[in-house]
Amino acid sequence: MKLLSEPLVSSGTFILSKKKGLNWQQNEPFKSSLRVTSTRLEQSMMDNPPTVITKKDQPVIFAFSDIFLSVFQGDKKQVAQYFNLYFSGDVKKWQIALTPKTTPFNKAIKHIELSGGQYITSIEIDETQENNMIINLSNISQRNE
Incomplete structure (x- = not known):
């Protein structure tokens, strides 16, 4: 922050x-x-x-x-209603950048970048108020409910 x-x-x-x-x-x-x-x-x-x-x-x-x-x-359909999506990489190592195209999202967020492989491992949120949040996820596992 x-x-x-x-x-x-x-x-x-x-x-x-x-x-x-x-x-x-x-x-x-x-x-x-x-x-x-x-x-x-x-x-x-x-x-x-x-x-x-x-x-x-x-x-x-x-x-x-x-x-x-x-x-x-x-x-993807829900996210694409509010954000432009940019994808790079492949299934093993990828990045997705989201830039907001509507309010209220574009009032609070400059962009969001997600990266990972099988799972999302990193989330970076760049806010319009110059705050930057990075969330790194580790020890990821999948559970069946």
């Missing part, structure tokens, strides 16, 4: 499920939890009670979370 003199490095568990949505448990440098489904976002920091946001209450926030879930689920 632009306000930080050094990058904030965190670690935790990231689980994506078609049925249950996204569950992101951060353990370091502090505990936080984020659960996102198609209709509900629940976030808690440390041991505080969760903040719950519903799609009905905050449709703009859910526009972002819907796209985020669509990217991870490989829903």
Whole structure:
């Protein structure tokens, strides 16, 4: 983030499920939890009670979370409605760049770059406010539900 003199490095568990949505448990440098489904976002920091946001209450926030879930689920049709997609590489090593073409995405994001092989291993989000977020995913495994 632009306000930080050094990058904030965190670690935790990231689980994506078609049925249950996204569950992101951060353990370091502090505990936080984020659960996102198609209709509900629940976030808690440390041991505080969760903040719950519903799609009905905050449709703009859910526009972002819907796209985020669509990217991870490989829903090209959904993503292409809001982003221009650029692909390079092959199935073993690839990169996809997304540039927003509509609001509210182009107001917050300059571009998103994903890279990986069998799975997404890196996500870089370049925001319009000069913040840059890099998410590196490791120890990736697939579970059957």
